[in-house]
Amino acid sequence: MERDTKDFVICGEKVSLRKITLEDTELIVKWRNNERVRNNFVFKEVFTKEMHENWFKTRIMTGVVEQFIICENDNDNKPVGSVYFRDIDRDEMSAEYGIFIGEDDAISKGYGNETAVLALTYAKESIGLKRVFLKAFAYNKVAIKSYSNAGFVKVKDLTQVECSDGQKSDMILMEKML
Template sequence: MKKEMQGFDVCGNKVSIRKITPDDTELIVKWRNNERVRNNFVYKEIFTKEIHENWFKTKIMTGEVEQFIICENDKDYRPVGSVYFRDIDRKEGTAEYGIFIGEDDAVGKGYGSEIALMALSYAKEIGLKRVYLKAFTYNEIAIRSYSKAGFVKTKDLLQVECSDGQKSDMILMEKLL
């Protein structure tokens, strides 16, 4: 992986990532309202510009979250999704990992697996020692991608209540760095 190329924080073979900016708000809102994406979040409500701007101000600007935009290398660096570390505990060296591909035509191209490896490398560089994630058990493609990146299942999370009142089983996975 080559770093710091063409304004990107990390460049891979298929995709590159760059830090999110306030100018990405419209894309994030569009992607988070994509039904395919929304169905894989516990928070399933319609995502608004105000929600994202508050997230940016209270989470990203405070360092509690490090978030990036995923761009396709072979399509003039078209933004296609986002990857992030949230609830960063720098003292303990832990954070929750999250990713979503917002553009439907970018799904199934192996971006998730490549991004996971790039993001975990970055996590190690910023001093994280353990990264964890939660995934709905029905999201088998994501679970396979996480397993490829070295995440291992550590716990079943039964009947997690989502913001819409529905309950679904999830798993907790982690990767020691």
């Protein structure tokens, strides 16, 4: 079956990326409240519709964030997660990278790896970014391996970062030059 690619900014073998819309709010709220996802964010509070709508209005609509929905190619373009570049610095041409797979049945299929390649290609070619960085919890070995496979390198240990729930965990800072 042919895929309609007009809605996608970039397509891969397994997944394609489309720009997020306000209609994705319900999905984002559901995914961000998935315990597996929430445990890998510094902000660990319950995520609300109002929070996402505010993020959309103040961050995405202003161009400080470019965010995409990750869609499975072989499953009717089912949305399975999100990837974004936040705090885009147009002078330095840098941004922070973030990704989460929100659907539990989409884990361990290589979507994160392919999404990184697609998103970084988009960041370089369409946004003009030169440097992308991320922070990952030191215990999140699967994510760190995926980031390393995408060409990110560890540049710094971040010890005892305080999360929104008061807990502290070690993180690492990784970066990739585009």
